[in-house]
Amino acid sequence: MPQTAADYVRIYRKLTAEMREEWGSEREVKIALLSSFTIQPLSEILTVKCLIDGIKPDIYTAPYNQYTQEILDRNSSLYAFKPDIIVLFIDLRTLLGDYYFLPYQLNNTARKTLIFEKLDQLTNLVGILNQNCSAKVMVHNFEMPSFSPLGILESKQEFGIVEAVQLLNQHLRKVWKDNDQVLLFDYQNWCSYYGQHSLCDPKYYYLGDVKLSFEYMPMLCDAYLGYLKPLLGILVKCIVLDLDNTLWGGVLGEDGLEGIRLGPTAEGRPYWEFQKFFLALYQRGIILALNSKNNAAEVKQVLAQHPYMLLREEHFAAERINWLDKAENLRSLAQELNIGLDSMVFIDDDPLNREIVKGSLPEVTVVDLPEDPALYLTTVQQLNIWNVLQFTAEDQQKGQMYTAQRQRKEMLESSASVEDYLSGLGMTAKIHPANTFTIPRIAQMTLKTNQFNLTTRRYEEGQIRAMAASNRYLIAGVQVIDKFGDNGITGLVMVEKGDQRWRIDNFLLSCRVIGRKIEDVMLAYVWEQARQAGVSIIEGEFIPTAKNIPSQDFYVSHGFRHVRTEAQRQIWEFDMRHDFPYPDFIQVIMG
Incomplete structure (x- = not known):
């Protein structure tokens, strides 16, 4: 370098x-x-x-x-x-x-x-x-x-x-x-x-x-x-943390709960304040996960009982406490959390683990911690990766949202079928037009969302505000609530309106609600508004990227017809003579 x-x-x-x-x-x-x-x-x-x-x-x-x-x-x-x-x-x-x-x-x-x-x-x-x-x-x-x-x-x-x-x-x-x-x-x-x-x-x-x-x-x-x-939407979504000699001093398996170094002492304070840094980022909306070679029962004891442990079990959206390869654990965490590897930051005191992750997963940001734990805090504070352009109500609740997501996963695993699972969630979708309160979150989603994002067009707040103020665009965010909690605004649709033809400019979903038919709610809403306006055709676009593969079949699976491809931009059409109903197991409310 x-x-x-x-x-x-x-x-x-x-x-x-x-x-x-x-x-x-x-x-x-x-x-x-x-x-x-x-x-x-x-x-x-x-x-x-x-x-x-x-x-x-x-x-x-x-x-x-x-x-x-x-x-x-x-x-x-x-x-x-x-x-x-x-x-x-x-x-x-x-x-x-x-x-x-x-x-x-x-x-x-x-x-x-x-x-x-x-x-x-x-x-x-x-x-x-x-x-x-x-x-x-x-x-x-x-x-x-x-x-x-x-x-x-x-x-x-x-x-x-x-x-x-x-x-x-x-x-x-x-x-x-x-x-x-x-x-x-x-x-x-x-x-x-x-x-x-x-x-x-x-x-x-x-x-x-x-x-x-x-x-x-x-x-x-x-x-x-x-x-x-x-x-450019290059944002950290998840910090994956080691434990021994990273969040506390010492090796838990050798030193035990009472022997690890953590708290207001000369040896424990660097780790204590290191945890404060990550707790502040958690409260700002960055999720945390664990990737540690340890015995799970001993770790859970520390998380629950150590008096100076600031990061408790509820702060971690997912955990990999095992003896497996840390790179493989990172892949597994990304899959569970449904986020891209390039939105993850890995922090580990062991240079060997860091090099293995760098070689196996170059997309992951790996922080090179110094040998002296007294320098840990200043090292991470100096990184240019923590900034965001918006801070929304959804960000403040992100940690609780991922806790609820774990409960949904447990319910899915115990359900007889996907249909039973979706019906049992008791979902409500609130459709909110773009306004002073929703525009910051709408803009944030265009910058952050990559996987279920049909065009990956990025917009700033000012641009969305101008579009919403005109009569040429239909812009709405979808808030999703179920029996486990409020996911916040996790869906977005932006449509350019014409006399007989409407064009979907942006259509995206947060990874937290993929697979729950919220995309069907959004498309049914567009269809309903277009029918009231006397529109004949809804046009959709798909612009493939390295990250939005999960959404590549959306239009073909929802009754659209592929009409042409222009410089990688696929154009699809939906004939308004066909119906597109709301899912019957989701209550839809206009916000």
Whole structure:
């Protein structure tokens, strides 16, 4: 793996079109970089970083310090490029000009006026971007000044330069808090983490206006990937955890319940706080699973009885506590949870187990833990894989939902037939139109769902909001409730409406409800609405990917006729002269 900026640049220069195709995937993204200073070779480093992570990037770098012109000119190369995400990186020296060095040439009132003028200029530029294109805009906030001419008296000023920049950052956070098209990159926090004084090499700054040292550009690209991944639907759904020397210190089979190291002691605290990290992610909607070579009865005793065990049995959606190969256990867990291997993260202290999983299951993200458990927490905190673009009510209940899923599985195994099982669930499907409350979850599903997803088209909240506000689309989410609990909104249908023909643009199901005929409810709802509108044909599309194989036979098994294939896009039609009823064992309620 490349380590330095020079390593990444060398790889970039050797890249061929064939190598880009081999490294990348169907996940493509167009990135525009707008900066107030020289940022080469940031685009080269970001390209290689993306390819390593299975993303095909196309990157446009605006001319030096031309961000304002690029944004204001609707015929600029920026808009012709049609980016998916725009990075706006303006440094504080450029923003403040001479006042960066001479802030006290202005009185308190004038300094405050200057700050709000700069705030207005920046928000206006971003507002123009929002109007002129649909791209996400990632805006850097500003690093704190590292020097004040007033020295220790800076904190005594009524409106000093440090307070002024703090106020600017605070207002940037407020002004875009409810704008889902704008993401704020906390550059001040990033600078604090790496050490602000080391980030700029004065020699290169004076030679070429390079205000970020080359050696830190790979780290900045890592941070950018933390934004790109959720934008592309690359999300962690499940963290699979080892136990011995991972969630506690020691080996349970040798040390016993009382001998393992866990809790508020020097040896136990690293594991205790490590568990707190995963508990917080569980509460945010990432499911947890166990993969440990241990005796199940002893593990269950620790989960139930150890006073400092934070992760209890109810926190784990599935468990593989046995002496089998951990890679095979991961395959089994993915199958049980009905999720892709590429949405799983494996955490184990044993380098041999990690290498086996890397070799057998390259799709799984394997975290290389350091030998010292004191470094476990910072290692996982630094990863760029945990970000999401939405946090919904369904996420908060995800752990309980998977507990209920285990109960459904037990009921299925004891049922005489699948039909008896489905009837016995007592299912209710609530169909909710797209509105303020449901759109965040609807957008999240388009980004996260891969297996039962007929087109894998990804939409942001703003796009769905605009579509729902028009009369051209029928958009609905389906909430599924049964005797074991509420699954939340787990189905989505988006239909483009025409006079005589409706086209299904997006049709998807969460893995939690696949096989329970919720797809039939959704299709019956579309048929019902189309019949009321006097439609003759419902058109469906299937765009195959490596992951949506489970849904490839959906249209043929539901009475659609294949009419043609256009560049991998299959077109199917349903004749409205045929009926399509709701399943009789599911109660349907219009929300």
